[in-house]
Amino acid sequence: MAVLSFLSSVFQVHYHSASYSEVKILDRSIFDFVDFLTNSIGMPIGAFLISIFAGYYYTNNFSRKELDSSSLMFNIWYILIRNVSPIAILIILIQGILPLFK
Secondary structure, eight states, X not given: OHHHHHHHHHHHHHTTTSOGGXXXXXXXXXXXXXXXXXXXXXXXXXXXXXXXXXXXXXXXXXXXXXXXXXXXXXXXXXXXXXXXXXXXXXXXXXXXXGGGGO
């Protein structure tokens, strides 16, 4: 947030006569750049951290008690949250970042 506030103030001083839609960052308007940051980078990183937290920080007994599901469903969830989800989320993050390198 502080970085975006700083960038906003710099753009206001430097581009005081231009509108924000004319300001370009990495060949994107400032609105497209902020959208890119939140959707392609911020959300996958948040999802990755949540999956790591839920899969590795919570103990097995605590998770089982919180979910209150059958043993089979819990075992499927546990495998997915620990193994499949982080890998899938990292793939989504990489796909979101790849357009920066074109």
